[in-house]
Amino acid sequence: MEEYSTLEGTVHSIIFQNPDNGYTVLRLLTDEGEVVNTVGCLPCAAPGERMLLTGRMEVHPQHGEQFSVRDAERRMPAEEDEILSYLSSGAIKGVGPATAARMVERFGSETLDVIERAPEKLTQLKGVTSKRAMEIAQSFRSQMELRRLMEFLARFELPIVLAMLLEKRYGGTALDVLRENPYLLAGGTFGVEFSTADEIAISLGIPADSACRVEAAVLFELDHNADNGHVFLPREKLIDATARLLECGCEQVERALDDLMERCAVVQEQVANVTACYLRRLYDAERYAQRKIELLLSAAADQGGGVEELIGRIEEEQGISYAPAQRQAVELAARQGVLLLTGGPGTGKTTSVRGIVALFRRMGLDTVLAAPTGRAAKRMGELCGMEAQTIHRLLGMSFSESTGEVSFIKGEKEPLEADAVIVDEMSMVDLMLMAALLRALRPGCRLVMVGDPDQLSAVGAGNVFSDLIRSGRIATVALREIFRQAERSAIVRNAHAVNEGRLPALDNDQGDFFFLRRRDPVRTAATIVELVQTRLPEKMGVPVEQIQVLTPTHKGEAGTVNLNRVLQAALNPRRPDRRERSWGERLFREGDRIMQTKNDYDVVWEKPDGTVGTGMFNGDVGRIEQIDPSGEWLTVNFDDRLATYTADQLSEIDLAYAMTVHKAQGSEYRCVVLSAVNAAPALMVRGVLYTAITRARELLIVVGDEAAVGRMTENDRQQKRYSGLKWRLRGGERA
């Protein structure tokens, strides 16, 4: 489909280069004598270097025609004039135009060899001390290391950015480390397919039955399954999957597994009737979580004396009267060390949490609010009238590029000072984060966990919230009564139906829940555009800004990428008076609906009344107000706050006419249009449908195939993650 062309020439000059990701803008002098502006990932590109590029011509709204690189074959400068322009450009630390000229005059086309292999010869030149010669050689060598790494990766068609990541992790020795063990590319940190890593290993002559290969495969399987939410794998499944991956016998895998267990990289333990194999870090986290929760439960001092009276006063003060379950929640928070509070949208979780906050304040408890995502934390803070932060920030999390390790300042050695911690959106907390939080709680600290267990689960491994609920060991208040919506709402009824595994009613006579059958994704997309552009605003009186299109996937005709393209074209078409700015594959236009895609605590915003603040959060949706003619900045209106983005922050925003159901978790809209089409099996799950339905306050239109709706309703597989926490809390082997 995509048409690519090639371009060959010598780098004339570098206009821009980002040393972190290799993104480069340069002028290429082609063999036809033309100068072409070229952009792409070309780390340490330098003048004089020859390139054979594959890519295509594009028109940039500000910078005009340019060649966008997809693939590059590169060769170091070889001719004297190429070497001269390379060295004169400042590409090597310690070499300027004058030294460059002297070097090339003296060593000719051998110059680069001399620098790399015999730098002591450089001292023959005027003004070059041996110290400086060594520095020059060092700078050149580290560049060559990166270039060789890139070449190596390119041979296996791996993305060039990987070179930057490997260099950050292993420095100058990255290529040696990689040659030693190519399997470190597989899975997790670098995200390379096992088969690709395996192919590299084979080409390097690593034998198929070498221990390092089989062990790597076992760890890859465990890691890969952890990505899918499993805390452990049953031994037989692990062995079977690994043997299939390697096309080898089970005995070999068993031997490797034994070795890994001996080194404690893998822990095997009986969980109920399953022989469970854990990655070490997940095992430690699960055991710690169990023990610490038990400690918190036993340390709980009932401070319930006089609680009724306190609650009465809070009701008076807040001008409300609690429903029985809400009252029970507030009361139990005072009596129990650990409390679980569950409920779907509209069941009054927030009211209860505000009550608990008020109660803790009156009890003199130093209380901290936290949530697993930035936006959930922001919302929690606003609703409770006090500061809330991400759990990660609360614990002082940091991430080291060089080791790839996550660490927390707060922990057993330096615990949080709080007497009570309240966590919202618990369904999104995974096991590793839970363990990190528990490590930072002082014994006796109260812990209140709030959430909707039917929502989409955490990204990481574990089923923490539902394990805690189903363990039966922890006081739980389930809020069921729905206050927000009338019981006759089909949205609510259908949400419940889906939750119980029954098909939602798709018969269209129910006021707020409609189904439009479109078996073909192309027609699904067309119908969605028509709904959003004309039918809903004109026939149902819903303004476009109050409609959100949701879809399970990014891919395909009815995925976010295409829907955003067609919705942008329909709702905010190109106009002479609307400026545009492109960023990579994306095109932004004044008036576009966009979304912040990562927490940024530094974005500056201003309200019309002059209030100034900072911080936008992953999932915040706004509208592009103005694009600066030079393309240096743009302003976005988020709900009355006007935020200014600089060019380098553009990677943090994306079009938001359509977004994935996952992204919408935690938000609500007056009207939701859901694209219900077949997508990858992992996405055709009940939680996706339930979450999509419950995002709609007043109106929900499902467009698509009822078979897809049926598949999602039936499939509760995502709830079934291998995890031992529930079993351990129930008493484990003692039971």
Place this chain on the structure above:
DNA sequence: ACCTGCAT
């Protein structure tokens, strides 16, 4: 064969 969180 695909979705996603956080951190400097």
